[in-house]
Amino acid sequence: MLTQRKIxxxxxxxxxxxxQKACLVTDLIPKNLTEDKKEHLLHQLHGLLHSLCVFxxxxxxxxxKVKATTEVGSYFLKSFARYMYKDFYLVSNWERxxxxxxxxxxxxxxxxxxxxxxxxxxxxxxxxxxxxIRFVDVVQFVIKAKVAGIKEPMYLMQYDTKAHVxxxxxxIRKGEMSDSEVIQSKLVKELPLNNLVYEKTYKAKKISLxxxxxxxxxxxxxxxxxxxxxxxxxxxxxxxxxxxLDKWVSYQEIHAGLTKDGIAISDIDYDKIDFKKAPLSLxxxxxxxxxxxxxxxxxxKNVGNTKIKRIIQKGETESTEFKSSLRYDYNTHTVNKxxxxxxxxxxxxxxxxxxxxxxxxxQDDGRILGLSEDYKSLQRGNNDGxxxxxxxxxxxxxxxxxxxxxxxxxxxxxxxxxxxxxxxxSPEPVFVREGQNRDFYVRAGTTTKLLNSEETFKYIALxx
Numbered sequence: 001m002l003t004q005r006k007i008x009x010x011x012x013x014x015x016x017x018x019x020q021k022a023c024l025v026t027d028l029i030p031k032n033l034t035e036d037k038k039e040h041l042l043h044q045l046h047g048l049l050h051s052l053c054v055f056x057x058x059x060x061x062x063x064x065k066v067k068a069t070t071e072v073g074s075y076f077l078k079s080f081a082r083y084m085y086k087d088f089y090l091v092s093n094w095e096r097x098x099x100x101x102x103x104x105x106x107x108x109x110x111x112x113x114x115x116x117x118x119x120x121x122x123x124x125x126x127x128x129x130x131x132x133i134r135f136v137d138v139v140q141f142v143i144k145a146k147v148a149g150i151k152e153p154m155y156l157m158q159y160d161t162k163a164h165v166x167x168x169x170x171x172i173r174k175g176e177m178s179d180s181e182v183i184q185s186k187l188v189k190e191l192p193l194n195n196l197v198y199e200k201t202y203k204a205k206k207i208s209l210x211x212x213x214x215x216x217x218x219x220x221x222x223x224x225x226x227x228x229x230x231x232x233x234x235x236x237x238x239x240x241x242x243x244x245l246d247k248w249v250s251y252q253e254i255h256a257g258l259t260k261d262g263i264a265i266s267d268i269d270y271d272k273i274d275f276k277k278a279p280l281s282l283x284x285x286x287x288x289x290x291x292x293x294x295x296x297x298x299x300x301k302n303v304g305n306t307k308i309k310r311i312i313q314k315g316e317t318e319s320t321e322f323k324s325s326l327r328y329d330y331n332t333h334t335v336n337k338x339x340x341x342x343x344x345x346x347x348x349x350x351x352x353x354x355x356x357x358x359x360x361x362x363q364d365d366g367r368i369l370g371l372s373e374d375y376k377s378l379q380r381g382n383n384d385g386x387x388x389x390x391x392x393x394x395x396x397x398x399x400x401x402x403x404x405x406x407x408x409x410x411x412x413x414x415x416x417x418x419x420x421x422x423x424x425x426s427p428e429p430v431f432v433r434e435g436q437n438r439d440f441y442v443r444a445g446t447t448t449k450l451l452n453s454e455e456t457f458k459y460i461a462l463x464x
Contacts, residue, residue, distance in 0.1 A: 141230075346358050
């Protein structure tokens with residue numbers, strides 16, 4: 001017989017997700033209970049649900065309807081339910097040993113997916129409870145080709161800016177999409193420059209059946225079971241046009257889980273599908289492709305120190321701006337991700353106004369502050385972690401297609417590291433994504449100006 005705690009845990013796991021209709025709390029109560037037990041359970045459940053509202057993981061209406069606030073919130077509820085069902089403790093010790101500052105406390109509490117990741121990591125690794133709470137069907141494509149200047153065949157991969165790894169082209173299968181539908185939709189999205197048409201410019205052959213992989217999702221934080229369908233593509237084009245995040249990768253790199261330049265490759269056990277024996281996807285030798293992620297972001301120090309000093313001495317101009325930090329607020333002495341927006345706006349304005357240089361870690365008056373406080377807010381508190389974070393912010397809010405016009409480097413002045421962002425003039429207008437809006441910025445003297453619709457139309461007509 002199920003205990004009260006286990007019944008409550010099962011109820012939590014069935015709370016509707018954010019994309020479903022909210023339901024009455026009373027509808028969550030099992031029908032096979034006596035009226036007395038139902039009433040007692042309802043009182044307990046209301047108290048627990050109101051407590052969960054503090055986590056902003058569920059929403060409750062005055063009429064008593066409830067559902068998860070986000071998809072990640074739904075996975076949190078399922079993970080929380082597993083803790084209750086299995087009698088696990090989320091926090092093992094409430095004694096006072098002192099805070100461990102080796103992890104990023106601010107980021108953990110600001111992002112529910114990070115908090116969920118810690119929950120799931122403890123549940124799976126410490127308690128050994130490997131019950132997935134998220135199930136995902138994935139379709140990926142093996143595209144194999146000879147590349148100029150390289151003897152061995154290479155495989156096309158794409159960098160995932162959220163998972164921070166290279167992986168085969170593809171994505172999640174949603175709903176009841178057929179193989180042909182999901183393949184076409186993913187190729188249009190992942191390789192948009194090629195006008196690929198199913199059965200006309202390419203053919204697909206499945207080379208694996210339901211290969212499974214379980215891990216904690218680096219983006220959702222939920223322990224997930226991924227089921228993979230892997231297809232080999234034969235492409236009837238002489239050359240593939242690639243984007244800034246695409247990269248030809250060798251079998252040895254995939255097997256090692258790391259590119260030669262030190263970027264992680266998905267930890268999926270691709271050896272199970274024996275993709276090395278797959279035939280070439282393209283008849284022609286493909287040109288070497290430079291990846292913007294590698295050439296646009298550099299973690300080198302001492303980049304043009306003399307030049308940077310001259311820029312600081314001249315102060316802010318139409319083509320130069322200083323920012324104290326990426327996300328550390330020197331006024332409140334806390335992490336403030338809202339500070340990332342002004343940096344995005346400045347970069348967009350430079351792209352739209354003939355180019356410019358942004359120095360991060362330098363105060364308006366030219367005083368060198370450095371990036372040490374920003375580093376403390378990052379999972380990887382160094383140049384690589386900083387450039388990766390900045391790169392993800394730029395591509396998510398400006399667009400991957402503009403990455404090649406932005407250079408990120410570092411310079412050390414007064415024993416402090418600053419970030420040097422150089423933006424070239426863009427060949428087309430660049431907009432900053434603000435929710436559903438797309439805002440257009442330009443430089444006006446030493447300031448960044450938001451143009452209204454009429455001004456934007458006129459500016460674009462004059463400059464492009």
